Amino acid sequence: MSTTYVVRDSMTMLRRNLRHLSRYPSLALMLLAVPIVFLLMFVYVFGGTLGAGLPVDGGGTRADYLTYLVPGIWIMTVASVANGTAVSVAIDRTGGMFARFRTMDIARVSVLTGHVLGAVTRTLLALSVMIVFALLLGFRSDAGFVGWLGAAGLVLLLAFSFTWLTVAMGLAAGSIETASNTPLVLMVLPFVSSGFVPTEQMPAGLRHFAEHQPFTPIIETLRALTAGTPVGHEGWIAVGWCTVIGVTGYLWARRQFARVPVR
Amino acid sequence: MTTAETSPPVPPAGPVHAAIEIVGLRKSFGDHQVLDGVDLAVPAGSVYALLGPNGAGKTTLVNILSTLLTADAGELRVAGHDVRREPARIRSTIGVTGQFSAIDLFLTGRENLRLMADLTHLDRATAARDVAGLLERFDLADAADRRALTWSGGMQRRLDLAMTLITRPRLIFLDEPTTGLDPRSRREVWQVVREQVADGVTVLLTTQYLEEADALADRVGVLDAGRLVAEGTPAELKARVPGDSTNLDDVFLALTGHAPLSATPDARPEATQEVTAR
Secondary structure, X not given: OOHHHHHHHHHHHHHHHHHHHHXXXXXXXXXXXXXXXXXXXXXXXOHHHHHHOOOOOOOOOHHHXXXXXXXXXXXXXXXXXXXXXXXXXXXXHHOOHHHHHHOOOOOHHHHHHHHHHHHHXXXXXXXXXXXXXXXXXXXXXXXXXXXXXXXXXHHHHHHXXXXXXXXXXXXXXXXXXXXXXXXXXXXXHHHHOOOOOOHHHOOHHHHHHHXXXXXXXXXXXXXXXXXXXXXXXXXXXXXXXXXXXXXXXXXXXXXXXXXXXXX | OOOOOOOOOOOOOOXXXXXXXXXXXXXXXXXXXXXXXXXXXXXXXXXXXXXXXXXXXXXXXXXXXXXXXXXXXEEEEEOOEEOOOOHHHHHOOEEEEOOOOOXXXXXXXXXXXXXXXXXXXXXXXXXXXXXHHHHHHXXXXXXXXXXXXXXXXXXXXXXXXXXXXXXXXOXXXXXXXXXXXXXXXXXXXXXXXXXXXXXXXXXXXXEOOHHHHHHHOOEEEEEEOOEEEEEEOHHHHHHOOOOOOOOHHHHHHHHHOOOOOOOOXXXXXXXXXXOOOO
């Protein structure tokens, strides 16, 4: 299979994927609804109280909490879109499309790269909406161009790694229902991280977990980059986690794709 | 079908190969022997019908020949290519339509066909012409720009077959192509098979209906619990059935000495088995 066909087939698969998005914008909006609802609820319902608990001189305000919360919500947005990816992969698997593709002389990898590139595109669109939304609510950033460039790079890396992971989850799931449930772990884990409240205020055991699970360094890095403060060693840990998750997801997905059931 | 712009893949020069040659094919799922030493040859340009009840191993056989499953043992050549060593060559030659429509429900009928045309690397003009032609041929032109999700089951099955044909296969596998179709749609599918054969295409179809095998096939093989228990022209097989019954149960009783296995879920392990691809 020549490289030309790999690229051409991948583009065909990507077009198919993006067509799904344009045909069903409601599906994308549903995935966006989760981070939007959490952002609104945590800022306006809990934000005053949680802001007062922030380690800011004299106690923080609701506005301080918004600034604290937004990076975690962006990461949740990536997770939410990835959740949808698992479902669309499971639909292709159970609906027989993957089996059909496998009886055709096409670049095999294109079937999955189509899903991955489509998912990353959806993630970037969703993040753009969430950035505008955060700015409308009053989020302000002191970060310069380099900070935002770094933030974009980190989010892109995270999008790729979560997407490969959820592609694998979608392939591994026995049903579409399972495929929509398994990735929920990516939506729950941010709550036990520094995403919503600083880990310092958690009980010892939980705090230990929160500080060492992947979401905390990733959120801390994004927070530092968008606030224009030094990133420190957390940045390397974040990139390390993204790489580990992405490579694991990729290998798992490849393995699962070779086991696509025949209907 | 329209004239191919690029010539279809041809087996390597030398002696003319049969479209399908199987010797000693065995396949088991766990301790269930699904195919138990099948020998089969299908000459190019002919129609071969595999007749058998659910669980006889028909679908597994099609899945192995279409490179979706690997055999445990046996010499298998499809379109002159070794199934194990040259799966890509085989995939460029074959088309597969199964019992369940494998179509993209979120795309329109036209987009589904276009997707297949793009993956077959047809150029724009050829793709547009073939898509339009097949939509017309399968009576799907009116609904072409609606999502396949909104289509009836019969329309979805016809689209599936059209998607197989647009890739211009020289060998088509039809796994129970008419199961669950109304009589009119069934005759429509038969007509398509005849047209393909007139174009020199080889067809291997599986069916539970003797009537269907009789209407289409040059040769019929009766598959029973993973073994080919009878083979011949439809006339030869019918001659072995007392009376003029075309009921599968009677045919089975006459040819195998026992009634077909009941179609319990256990009798169809291929429906749930995971497969390992190359």
